[in-house]
Amino acid sequence: MKYYFNKVFNWYFKPKTLENRLWKLALLLLSTGICGGLYSAINVTWKYSDTQSISTGYSTQDSVTAMITYSAFLIGIISAFLASYLGFKRERRNPNIFIEHIGLRYPKNQSLTEAAKKKTGLGSSLYIDISNYYNQGLLVSNKQALDYSLACFKNTFSNLMRNADTTNVTLHYGGTPSVPIGFVLGHSIGNTSKVSLWDFDRDKSEWYALEDTPSDLNVPIINWEDYKKTEDVCLLMGISFEVSHQQVGSLLNGRGIVSVSMPEVKYDSMSSLDKIEGFQQKFREILKTFNTDGVKRVHIFCAAQSSFNFAMGRQVERNHPECIVYEYVNNSDQTTQYPWGVLFNVQGQEPSIIET
Numbered sequence: 001m002k003y004y005f006n007k008v009f010n011w012y013f014k015p016k017t018l019e020n021r022l023w024k025l026a027l028l029l030l031s032t033g034i035c036g037g038l039y040s041a042i043n044v045t046w047k048y049s050d051t052q053s054i055s056t057g058y059s060t061q062d063s064v065t066a067m068i069t070y071s072a073f074l075i076g077i078i079s080a081f082l083a084s085y086l087g088f089k090r091e092r093r094n095p096n097i098f099i100e101h102i103g104l105r106y107p108k109n110q111s112l113t114e115a116a117k118k119k120t121g122l123g124s125s126l127y128i129d130i131s132n133y134y135n136q137g138l139l140v141s142n143k144q145a146l147d148y149s150l151a152c153f154k155n156t157f158s159n160l161m162r163n164a165d166t167t168n169v170t171l172h173y174g175g176t177p178s179v180p181i182g183f184v185l186g187h188s189i190g191n192t193s194k195v196s197l198w199d200f201d202r203d204k205s206e207w208y209a210l211e212d213t214p215s216d217l218n219v220p221i222i223n224w225e226d227y228k229k230t231e232d233v234c235l236l237m238g239i240s241f242e243v244s245h246q247q248v249g250s251l252l253n254g255r256g257i258v259s260v261s262m263p264e265v266k267y268d269s270m271s272s273l274d275k276i277e278g279f280q281q282k283f284r285e286i287l288k289t290f291n292t293d294g295v296k297r298v299h300i301f302c303a304a305q306s307s308f309n310f311a312m313g314r315q316v317e318r319n320h321p322e323c324i325v326y327e328y329v330n331n332s333d334q335t336t337q338y339p340w341g342v343l344f345n346v347q348g349q350e351p352s353i354i355e356t
Contacts, residue, residue: 025079095168096123097160101149101175101185101306103130104137105200112174112198115207120172120196124160128152128185130177138329139178142340143353149181150351153188174198174207175306180325180342182306184351186313187344195314197307199271208271210307215274218264222282226257231296235286236260239304240267243328247337248301251326251356255299258286270308283312287320297322301338322346324354 100112113125128149133141171193197210234252236243237260245252262269270276290298298321316323326341336356344351
């Protein structure tokens with residue numbers, strides 16, 4: 001008996017929040033009320049004589065039992081309503097919006113919303129799926145994918161923000177879009193909202209929050225040796241894969257070059273939030289230098305995970321130069337491995353596709 005009592009006690013008191021305890025109390029009381037009502041109201045009798053028979057009857061004579069049953073049922077309903085109310089208040093105080101941006105890879109085992117809700121609780125979801133615009137691993141309908149991503153974000157996100165407490169809202173972003181489109185979506189959100197970054201672990205086939213990943217000494221190195229003041233400059237960022245002068249080729253076009261590289265190049269080189277936030281500041285300083293030097297346009301060639309692209313896109317402000325972020329296509333039959341890019345941060349213009 002003591003064993004079962006401890007089991008029930010631990011089951012009830014294990015939840016950390018009043019809301020969860022009220023839900024469990026409601027479950028217990030409603031179950032007690034329903035079962036008690038059935039037991040007190042319906043009498044089932046087995047009779048054994050020459051043949052076996054069953055007789056049933058309905059009784060409401062036991063007023064004490066009925067009162068206890070009705071009280072348990074009523075308190076259970078009140079507890080359920082109170083738990084719902086507390087949950088609604090909690091979500092309003094600290095609302096979550098989950099933005100899942102699916103591109104080349106389609107995570108089938110677990111959605112970002114499922115993973116994030118386990119960590120943070122309830123929230124609203126914005127699902128942007130551009131996987132239909134890919135063919136054999138290549139983004140063939142780049143303009144449609146860009147337009148759809150921005151339209152879906154602007155229309156749905158505005159409605160979600162309108163119904164949320166914007167002073168406390170947290171955006172959870174994760175995805176697998178192309179580098180340019182991830183950059184531009186980050187730029188569309190800007191650097192004012194609180195954002196929690198997520199990445200997809202290819203080996204485990206699951207989402208993880210960057211804030212849960214410890215930092216390490218594998219941090220970006222910035223090289224200014226090939227930089228010179230020109231109206232157009234190139235920014236090469238090899239984070240997940242190397243980005244070399246040879247790859248970019250003729251697109252360098254005699255422009256000043258700033259290179260960012262990793263001591264150890266891995267597909268998840270920047271999977272720590274501390275590392276992302278540390279480089280965000282350096283990225284803003286790079287753009288500030290370009291601004292001071294009179295740079296008009298920055299050509300960005302980046303190979304990095306989606307969270308990095310999204311985070312850096314958020315750092316680009318109106319007073320910074322125009323930007324073109326290029327898409328890398330491996331083993332391309334074209335003269336360049338960067339056949340197109342997205343131009344954004346142009347005053348009075350929406351982001352647009354630029355063919356090289």
